[in-house]
Amino acid sequence: MAQRLDAETIVARYLAFYSGLVFDQLDAYGLGHMVLANDIKPLRPDMKVAGPAFTVKGEPNPDSQPGHNQTQLEMFEHFEPFSIEVIEAGGDTSSAHFGELNATACRARQVLGTVTDGGTRDSAKLLAMNYPVFCRFQNPVAATGRWKVIAYQCPIELPGAIQPRVPIFPGDFIFGDLDGVVVVPKELTLEILDRCEAHLGIENNARRELSTGENAQEIFKRYGKF
Secondary structure: OOOOOOHHHHHHHHOOOOHHHHHHHHHHOOOOOOEEOOOOEEOOOOOOEEEEEEEEEEEEOOOOOOOOOHHHHHHHOOOOOOOEEEEEOOOOOOOEEEOHHHHHHHHHOOOOEEEEOOEEOOHHHHHHHOOOEEEOEEOOOOOOOOEEEEEEOOOEEEEEOOOOEEEEOOOOEEEEEOOEEEEEOHHHHHHHHHHHHHHHHHHHHHHHHHHOOOOHHHHHHHHOOO
16 A cells, blocks of 8 residues: 655655656556646646646636636635646636736645646746646636636546546646646555656666667567566
């Protein structure tokens, strides 16, 4: 049985991985479908996210007004340290669902990054902050009067790469890098962590031996993978 660890330690260990490695372990559990849509990408190629999901559900709403979205204002007070904010945009493509002020509030509460199937704005400022954001598009349009948060820390669904929708529950572990975002069910977080570390060691050995020019077939026989 995997040991109990604090969130900060788990995040630090996951950050040594890459999405392909995490995916391979999920795939071995029959969970290869837990990958978000291919067009959900980081603002900058070197950005990486790892942490438990803090889920946010939104929807198009032309009647939203500044300061009237009580759910969103309340949400900021419930952010959990070392989490990743995951926003379901509800199909809205008209506006940005995250920006610099949101990132400032997130960082103040030790949120480590944001993933959304919607859009962001204030991109230059987000990059200057070095705050990791994964999104589908960027535009300058404010969400007020167009979109609003309706719930948080509830089940959500984002578009998937393999299946149409990927379910995400509060506390599921989110890992993302340049290749994409994978979702580890909460109860498998430590098992996938241990498997990734073991397989990373195998890959490092195989990589070292391949670099010497040794016969690739023999190396594959030893390790069963590259």
